[in-house]
Amino acid sequence: MMKSLVKRALAAVAVIAASSGIALADDFPSRPVQLMVAFPPGGSTDVGARIVASIAEKILGKPIVVLNKGGAGGQVGWTDMARQKPDGYYIGYINLPATNTVVLDPERKATFGVDAFVPIINQVLDPGIVWVRADSPYKTLKDLVDAAKKAPNTIRTATTGILGDDHLAILMLEEAAPGAIFRIVHLEGGAAQLKEIMGGHVDVAFDNVGSVAPRVRSGELRGLAVMDHQRSKFVPDVPTMKEVGYPTVISSSTRGIAAPKGLPQPVLKKLEEVLKKAMEDPEHVQKLESAGLAVKIMVGDEYARYYREIHEQAKKYTEWAKSRPHK
C-alpha cells in the first residue's frame, strides 16, 4: 500500500520533471528505445545495429528496437530522426560521410543541418578498398592509375551510390593522380557491384573492406589498395594507399549512433555508458568481426571532433563532384 503510494508520488515527480524539460537519468528509460537505421534490413549498418541492440538492451533493462527507415541513400531516415523529440527514446545511426553529403548537396534539399544530431558513440570504421575481378588486367593500383591516365574517362568505375564515401574516394584518387579520370558508374550497394563486376559490365569498384573481405581473402577478387593508414587485418595482403604512393587517399565509412539535438546531458551520458559497455563486450566484437567489420569506439569529444572533420572533408569533395565535367 505504502509502496504503491510512493511509486505514484515518484511517477508524478517524474512527469513534472519531464514536462518541465528536466529529464532525470535515473528515470531513463521507462519504455523501449528505438534505434533507427537509415538503410533497409540486411545491410551492414543493420547487421551492426541488431548485434549491439541485442547486447545493450540487457544492460539498459528495456528493449532496444531496431527501426529500418531506408531510402534515398539514408536521407529518409535522417530526416525522420531530425524531427524526433530529443528524449533518448529515439536514437539512430549516422553513416559518415553519407550523412554529411546529404546535408552538403544543395540538390538534396535536406531539411536538417549538420547540427541536427548529437553524436553519441561510433561503432564501426570500415576503410575503403579498391578492388577488381581476379582475372582483371589491373594487377596493381599503379596499373589502374596508368590506364586511367592513358585513356581518361573509359574505365568503368563503380561506387555504391552517389556522394557516398566510395564516390568521394574516387575523387580523392583523381586529385592525387593528376590526369587520371575514371568513368563513374553509380550502383546501389555492394551486392550490385559484385554482380556487375563478376558479369564484366563494370571494370573496377570502390567499396569498403567489410563488404568484400572474404572474397578478397579467397582470391575470387583482387584488392588493389586499402584506404587507411595501416593494413586491414581482414585483408592483410592488400597494400595501403600509402604503400602504393597515394598517402592522401584516406577514406572510410564510419557508423555510429546519434540522437536528435537537445538531448539532456544525463540521458546522453547514460546512453553513452550503456552503448560503450555493450560495444566493448567480447560477444559484440567477435560477432562484428566475423561479419568483417572492425569495431572502432569513439565517444564524447573525440567522436564530435571526428564528425566535424569528416564534414569539412566531405564539403570539399561534394563541391568538386558537382563541378566535375565528367559526371
Added chain:
Amino acid sequence: MDMLQHLVSGFGAALSPAYLAYAFAGCMLGTLIGVLPGLGPAAGTAILIPLTFKLDPTGAIIMLSAIYYGAMYGGTITSVLINVPGEAASVITCIDGHQMARQGRAGTALGIAAIGSFVGGMVATIALVVVAPPLAQMALRFGPPEFFALMLFGLCLVSGLAGRSMLAALLMTVLGLLLAMIGIDPVRGAPRFAFDIPDLYDGIGFIAVVMGLFGISEILLAAEAPVRDVVRTKLSRLLPSREEWRRSLGAIGRGTGIGFALGLIPGIGAIVPTFMAYVAEKRLSKTPERFGQGAIEGVAAPESANNAYANAAMIPFLTLGIPSSPTIAVLMGAFIINGITPGPFLFQERPDLVWAVIASFFVGNVILLALNLPLVGLWAKLLHLPFQYLWVGVLLFCVVGAYSLQQSTFDVWVMIAFGIIGYVFRKVDLPLAPLVLGLILGPAIEKSLRTSLEMSAGDYSIFITRPLCLGLLIAAAAVLVGAALKLAPNALRRLSFSGIPVKSNEGGGP
C-alpha cells in the same frame, strides 16, 4: 555422386527433431505473416530475425527460410478469400482466385494454390540442387542494359497481351511509371514531384498503393452492392475436379518454368513471374474470356510461379551471394550475423550447412502442403462471418498493415487515396495490373537505364551493340507491333465503311 551424398546427409540433419520443429514453426509464422495484409515477407522476416538469435546457424537459417516461403504461400489465402493480397506477389492471384471464391469455389482455389505452390517449390528445389552453379553464371550476363531491356519487355508483354484494351493497359503502365518517379532521384539524389513533403522523398509506398487499389476499392465496391451479394461459400471440395485438373496441370508446369527461370535473374522480384505466368496462360488458353471470371489456371499458374521463383531465387543467393529480392537481402543479413558468407565458396566451406538448408526446403514444402490443405477450411471460415464484420475487419487489417509499414500515418492516407482511385478505375474498366507493374518496375527500369548510360558515357548505342540486350528490345517491340497488327483488321474494316474502297471478300463488318 558427391552431391548426392551431401544431400542425403543434409536430409539427415533437416529431419532431426529440432530442425524439423524449426521448419514447422517457420512455416506457421510465415503463413501468418503472409495472411496479414501489409506485413510482407521482407518486413516479417526482418522482425523475426531476433527470434532466431538463440539458435545455431543452421537452425536459424532453416527457420528464417521457412518463414520466407511460408509467407510467399500465406499471401494467397487473403487474395482468394477477401481479394486483398497478403503480400505483393499474390496480387495477380486476386483476379481469378477471388472470382472462384465468389462462385463458391474458394476451397478449390486454395487447394490448387497449395498444390501449385508445392509443385513449383519442389521442382525449383530439385533444379537448385542440380543446376545451381552453371545457371547462376549465366544470370551474370545480365548487366544494366539487359536488365533494362528485359523489364521493358515485361511491360510490353503485359500491355500487348491485354487484347482490345491494349491502349488502356499502356495508359495504366505509363501512369504506374509516372507514380514511380515520385521521390528522390535514385541516381543524382534530387527530389522529384515531392512538393517538399518529406514523406514523399522516399516515393509512395508500393504496398500501401496496392492495398488501396485492390483492398479498399474492393470494400467500396462491396459496400454499394446489394446485401444479398455477400460472399459466402461452402468449402465443399478442396481437390479440383477432373476437368479442373486437366486445365491446371499445364498451367502448373508452365508457371513453375517461368517462376524458376526468372528466379535466376537477380532483381526481378516476386511479382513479375506471377504476372508473366498469368498472361502466358491467358495467351495460350482457347477460352481467354474465362480469365477474370474465375479461371482455375489463373490461380494455378501464378501460384506455381510464385513458389518456384521463391526457391529459384535462392540459387544466385547461395552460389553468388547476390540477394535478388528484399526478403532474400534480409536472409542474407541473417547469414552474416551468423558468420556465414553466401557465395561460391559456401558449398566448399560449409557443405553441412548448405545441404541441410537445401534439404529443409524440401521438408518445408511438404510441411506447407500438409499444413495448408487441412487448414484451408479454417481460413475459409472467415467467409462465414457476416458481411459487415468481415469488411470492417479487412479495413482494420489494411489500416493497421499500412501503418505498420513504417509506423507512419502517411501510408494510411496513401492507401485510402489509392482506394478511391482504384474504385474509380474499376468503375470505368481501366485495368489495375499494368499500373501496379509500372509502379514496381519503374525505379529499377530508370536505374538500369541511367546506369547503362553512365557505363557508356551517355552513348545510346550501348543498347544495340550488346546482342542479348538488342534481342530483348526487338522482342519487346515485336510484342507491341504484333498486338497492334492484330487489332488493325478491325480498323481497316472501319475505314472501308467510311467510303474508302477496299476490296473485301468479307460479307459483314462490325
